[in-house]
Amino acid sequence: MPVPILKQRDYLIASIQAALTDEDLRRLRDGLVAQVGEFRSRGVIVDVTALDVMDSFAARTLRDLAHMTRLRGAETVIVGIQPEVAFAMTQLGLQLEGVAVALDLEEGLAYLDRRARRGPSAGAMPRGRQP
Amino acid sequence: MDRTRSPVSDVLRAATEEILVSITADLDIVEARQRGRGLALQLGYSPMDATLIATAISELARNIVLYAGRGTVALRAVSQDGRRGIRIVACDEGPGIADPALAASGGYSTSGGLGLGLSGVRRLMDEFHVASMRDRGTTVTVTRWKR
Numbered sequence: 698m699p700v701p702i703l704k705q706r707d708y709l710i711a712s713i714q715a716a717l718t719d720e721d722l723r724r725l726r727d728g729l730v731a732q733v734g735e736f737r738s739r740g741v742i743v744d745v746t747a748l749d750v751m752d753s754f755a756a757r758t759l760r761d762l763a764h765m766t767r768l769r770g771a772e773t774v775i776v777g778i779q780p781e782v783a784f785a786m787t788q789l790g791l792q793l794e795g796v797a798v799a800l801d802l803e804e805g806l807a808y809l810d811r812r813a814r815r816g817p818s819a820g821a822m823p824r825g826r827q828p
Numbered sequence: 829m830d831r832t833r834s835p836v837s838d839v840l841r842a843a844t845e846e847i848l849v850s851i852t853a854d855l856d857i858v859e860a861r862q863r864g865r866g867l868a869l870q871l872g873y874s875p876m877d878a879t880l881i882a883t884a885i886s887e888l889a890r891n892i893v894l895y896a897g898r899g900t901v902a903l904r905a906v907s908q909d910g911r912r913g914i915r916i917v918a919c920d921e922g923p924g925i926a927d928p929a930l931a932a933s934g935g936y937s938t939s940g941g942l943g944l945g946l947s948g949v950r951r952l953m954d955e956f957h958v959a960s961m962r963d964r965g966t967t968v969t970v971t972r973w974k975r
Contacts (some may be wrong), residue, residue, distance in 0.1 A: 716862065719890070720853040750861055750879065753945060781879035788880060788949040790889075801949040 700725045702732060707739040708809055709771075710802070716749045719758075728761040733771040740809035741766050744802055746777030756791040763796040772797060772812055776805040841929075847903040849889075853946035857889040860901040867903050868914055873974060881914060881972055884952040887945050890969055895972035896965065906971060913954070913973040928958040928966075942962025 698721060709732055710726060729741055744757065745751070751759075763773035774797040778786070786792075786826045799805040847867060849860040864885040868878035884903060894901035899920030906915045925931045932946045946968070950956040953970040962967040 716858045718858055731859070750883050750886050752883050752890070753948060754886075754890055781876045784876050785879045785883040785952070788952050789883060790951060791948070 700728075702728060704732075704736050705736075705740070707813070708742060708806070709733065709736065709738045709740070711825045712744040712812050713746070713748050715747060717743075717755070719754055722755055722758045726765070729762060729773075730765045730769060733766050733769045738771050739813060741771050741773040742802065742805040742809070743773065743775050744777045744805075745775060746779065746801070748777075748779075748782065751778070751782050751786050753789065753791060753792065756786065756793060760793055760796055761763065763793075772809060774799050774805040774808050775803050846906070849901045849903070850898075851889050851892045851918075852898045853903055854890075854893055857886055857893060860889045860903075861885040862890030864901075864903050864914075866915060867905070871905050871912070871974070872915070877972070877975070880952050881916075883950065884949045884970060884972075885918075886917055887949045887971070888916060891945055891966075891968075892920045892922070893917060899965075911973045913971050915969065916953075916969045918968045919965070920967075924962045924964055925958065925960040925966055926962065928960045932956065932958055 698715050700713050700716065700717070700721065703712075709729060711729060717725070725743075729743075732738065733741065737803050743762070748755070759775055763775070766773045775793060776799045778798065797808060799808050833920070840936050847863050849856060849863055851857070851860060861882040865878045865882040868881045869875070873881065885903070889901050892901070899918065902917040902919070906913050932950055946958070949968070949970060953972045955971040957969045958966065
């Protein structure tokens with residue numbers, strides 16, 4: 698089941714609607730990495746509220762997605778990890794190292810907005826500004 | 829009290845029929861874990877525990893797809909020494925695991941995963957057993973008892 702990707706301002710928002718197969722997850726990762734370029738997006742939100750299970754494959758794919766979009770200039774935030782899923786991830790020893798997470802869509806958007814105001818933390822300064 | 833005659837065990841007996849899910853593609857991984865969650869909830873596990881069980885099934889089923897290509901995941905309610913639980917048997921006729929103990933000890937992966945497959949499953953479940961023979965296949969049996 699493909700994941701719809703919405704464009705809002707400078708951000709892409711992918712809301713997982715149901716359980717995903719490994720192939721769906723790979724397609725989501727590759728689709729977002731491509732669309733960051735197509736829409737010149739600065740941020741990506743992946744809403745996993747409806748994800749039934751976050752196993753090692755899902756965690757790895759989301760982590761790769763976040764790192765790949767960062768290399769393309771967009772920050773990814775994973776939102777909506779449910780309490781049961783967080784518990785299972787902890788027991789399984791899964792961490793989303795180096796990946797931003799937020800409670801829900803609203804917090805995810807707020808995180809990206811704060812980040813955009815601060816400017817990039819590393820690399821080139823925004824155009825038109827002197828260090 | 830004769831436990832085997834109690835109404836509780838009548839209910840259990842109805843639920844002890846084995847659910848067998850054939851695993852050949854990644855869609856079957858989703859099917860297996862959803863059936864497992866359903867059985868766990870039916871047996872009265874909390875949503876937290878049902879998610880743990882579904883996660884373990886997902887890892888076991890994925891190992892089958894990754895390493896053996898095909899196999900089965902069997903789910904059933906079990907009862908032992910007055911405890912009730914859920915048992916999962918993941919079985920394949922793939923290449924086998926060269927060193928099952930090492931694979932279960934963590935930090936070991938040949939598929940480029942996080943290396944948490946089997947060792948992670950062991951952490952999620954109460955009982956864990958791997959039987960593997962080179963070129964003959966692997967059977968992983970895990971049980972989680974109800975709290």
